[in-house]
Amino acid sequence: MNVEEGEKRGDDDVTIVPTGCCHDCGGRCVLRAHVKNGRIIRLETDIGEEPQIRACLRGRAYRQRVYHPDRLKYPMRRTGNRGDGKFERICWDEALDEVAAKLKEIRNTYGNSSILFLPGSGNQGMLHGPIPVGLMLQQFGGFTRFWGGVSYEGALFASMATYGTIRTGNSRDDLLNSRFIIMWGWNPANTIWDPETNLYLARAREKGIKIVSIDPRFTDSAAIFADQWIPIRPGTDTAMLIAMAYVVITENLYDKAFVEKYTVGFDKYKDYVLGIEDDEPKTPKWAESITTVPAGVIKELAREYAIQKPAALIAGWGPARTAMGEQYSRAANVLTAITGNIGINGGYAAGFMRAYSSREMKYIRPQDSEKPRDKSKGIPSGNPVEDGALPRKDSLYKLTGGTNSTSARMHYTKVYDAIIKGRSGGYPSDLKMAYIVGSNCINQYPNTNYGVKALKTLDFIVVHEQFMTATAKFADILLPVNTFMERNDIAPPWLGSPYYIYLNKAIDSLYESKSDLEICRELSKRIDVPQGFFEMSEDDILRLFTSKREDIEDYDKMKRDGVLKIKLTEPIVSFKDQIRDPENNPFPTLSGKIEINCDHLAEMENARIPSIPKYLSHDEHYDAPKSAEYPLQLLTTHFKTRAHSTWHNIPWMQETEPHAVWINSVDAENRGIRGGDMVDVFNERGRIRIPAKVTERIMPGVVNVSQGAWYDPDEEGVDKGGCANVLTKDDKSPGGAVQVNSALVQVEPSPKD
Ligand SMILES: Nc1nc2c(c(=O)[nH]1)N[C@H]1C(S)=C(S)[C@@H](COP(=O)(O)OP(=O)(O)OC[C@H]3O[C@@H](n4cnc5c(=O)[nH]c(N)nc54)[C@H](O)[C@@H]3O)O[C@H]1N2
Ligand SMILES: Nc1nc2c(c(=O)[nH]1)N[C@H]1C(S)=C(S)[C@@H](COP(=O)(O)OP(=O)(O)OC[C@H]3O[C@@H](n4cnc5c(=O)[nH]c(N)nc54)[C@H](O)[C@@H]3O)O[C@H]1N2
Ligand code: SF4
Ligand SMILES: [Mo]
Secondary structure (H helix, E strand, O other): OOHHHOEEEOOOOEEEEEEEEOOOOOOOEEEEEEEEOOEEEEEEEOOOOOOOOOOOHHHHOHHHHHOOOOOOOOOEEEOOOOOOOOEEEOOHHHHHHHHHHHHHHHHHHHOHHHEEEEEOOOOOOOOOOHHHHHHHHHHOOOOEOEEOOOOOHHHHHHHHHHHOOOOOOEOHHHHHHOOEEEEEOOOHHHHOOOOOHHHHHHHHHHOOOEEEEEOOEOOHHHHHHOOEEEOOOOOOHHHHHHHHHHHHHHOOOOOHHHHHHHEEOHHHHHHHHOOOOOOOOOOHHHHHHHHOOOHHHHHHHHHHHHHOOOEEEEEOOOOOOOOOHHHHHHHHHHHHHHOOOOOOOOOOOOOOOOOOOOOOOOOOOHHHOOOOOOHHHOEOOOOOOOOOEOEOOOOOOOOOOOOOOEOOOEEHHHHHHHHHHHHHHOOOOOOOEEEEEOOOHHHHOOOHHHHHHHHHHOOEEEEEEOOOOOOHHHOOEEEEEOOHHHOOEEEOOOOOOOEEEEEOOOOOOOOOOEOHHHHHHHHHHHOOOOOHHHHOOHHHHHHHHHOOOOOOOOHHHHHHHOEEEOOOOOOOEOOHHHHHOOOOOOOOOOOOOEEOOOHHHHOOOOOOOOOOOOOOOOOOOOOOHHHHOOOEEEEOOOOOOOEOOEOOOOHHHHHHOOOOEEEOHHHHHHOOOOOOOEEEEEEOOEEEEEEEEEOOOEOOOEEEEOOOOOOOEOOOOOEOOOOHHHOOOOOEOOOOOEOOOOEEEEEEEOOOO
């Protein structure tokens, strides 16, 4: 559709174009752009049938992003040092010729593995963003990239180990069938987690269903939905979940028939929980000393959860984004299993929690699939650089889906180290250039100061961007990209609600910006990449991409309507068939059952990746030696006014709530800090300077700097922007979680100028 075909509003010359919002923001929502004389004058959201896919505050402010005066307007070449932000305007031909020449020169001299591709989450549509760039670079001979989903790797690893799949969630309407809901490290009032989540939580509350929030912060979700808030010391959730298992087992509240029929490894876990394995019974008292949660509260919660069946334990990804993150997710999954809360309406299996995806509707055990693959001999890949590489020993390579297990990639947290050390540091390649698309890596990867050093060593950097981000300032060639209002795309849901949004182009590309696809169209010719795909129209490609999705019956209608809501006759409940008819529906694990004990993990022979969930400490934990110098635990949560670093520069968002470090009044008082004072938050990795928000909404000993504020260092290297990743560690959990919620820091009043 184009503007001319859009719906006319009354008798004035306004056309309403059905489009949407589609960053990596927890949602993906309907927007209706009111266009007058080629300009969007108003944005409204879904006014269609229930369930409405309503935009949040960020989507509704999107005009300020599209028409922001700082949009990148034309291609540029760097004139200052990397990071300084000094550029000169050049024309598209010059820019693309230079990128093409560099790509060829670097490939011909060092090979394709020296090309580092850094795709980010900026655009979540099926067509634009990093997708065309990846396809182009594959045909150019390939590239090196990272493994590890920054959002969820801990939860994913645990989901695969326990259930063999990431489709473990129920649709949100099923929450109304629960008798008890636990929001564990989960704050959807801010993070959305699919647009209808908050509506159903509100209805659950209205229905009188008890909701508990377990979080070091009194979140907006706790304030709005919860009957009870249980503050917990960060990174200790595993201990509490194991102590809950202790209560459930010792008080005979567990579901013996379920355990017997559907799980393997219960006895081994029981031996650990009861202390038979290691002489340490994991009692609520034991957990109290670790978590700070009173033993009585743990006992009560365990009993309520086990008795009030069906109950939904929603185990958020935040607590899993820690140095032993997968143990928390494993322990949560196992608790849902031993209480028999899986595969039933109103229950919830925790896990990765995807509910709906037309590509993953069937569960098949890897060994029962039509083409079982022995990946131990090499993993096939469309990327020639990694085709046939052996699997990593720390990966669940025998299972289908989940992370790519290839050893040809470095972990997300190790990109900077790999740039600096290359093969001599044990990494798969020596990197010479970076191709960065839709990513603000300097801001969003852990250990920003190390990243600054690393990006300065590369021979060449090209960035596709909409704004002059911290990362864009490192580009040698910076290419201006349009927004989803200026092109066509399709948004699948963020996690798994049954709908698609067709993002119709509402206005022409502003200034000289182009879509990532258009850039690839022109660049691919210059680097001799076959044209086929790049010559196709946006719609032909989208039709091709969606052709195997049986749930899209009428592509043209979806495009016209702007949204396709898939009608379900009943709520989605993951593993319903596995529970109803286990003989014919094994779990997609190697054993065909829920793996409380996982042999695939045991084969890794790594005491830090135990085959049953265990509570383990680490060197950025509250009890680590380092805590003597840096006594506060830092959380770097997702902020309501941004999606990561996106929207940070939008005035309406900044007015809503300014960026600040949350600190408890006890910790503030001890340091002579009052609300609104400028403070330094620091550790051995770096220092940021921002205002303090002194509040009882965060527990003592913990501070929160929400991620995504723009890195803005002064001459001394102090970040005045307050970028959380100046403080986070560039390391992963044994299973691959990015540990951005495990960092020890100190806070002090900033020096007075
Ligand atoms: N507004 C907004 N929404 C977003 C995003 C955004 O940037 N902004 N990003 C989207 C994306 S890509 C993702 S991956 C998701 C992320 O979604 P989440 O991972 O769920 O979001 P977080 O805010 O990081 O963490 C959720 C909660 O976990 C708590 N938490 C952190 N560590 C611990 C812990 O050790 N124990 C316990 N019990 N709680 C802990 C935090 O205080 C926070 O309230 O959000 C999505 N939604
Ligand atoms: N400390 C800490 N760090 C974190 C997290 C955390 O919890 N704590 N969370 C992590 C998570 S879950 C995620 S998903 C990552 C996200 O990190 P990133 O993927 O880097 O996300 P953004 O910061 O939003 O940056 C995306 C960029 O893409 C640009 N963009 C938008 N649309 C387009 C487009 O169509 N084309 C192109 N070329 N560019 C576009 C935007 O302008 C923006 O600058 O951050 C991670 N970083
Ligand atoms: S930012 Fe996300 S949740 Fe908000 S309107 Fe856009 S797509 Fe929806
Ligand atoms: Mo994410």
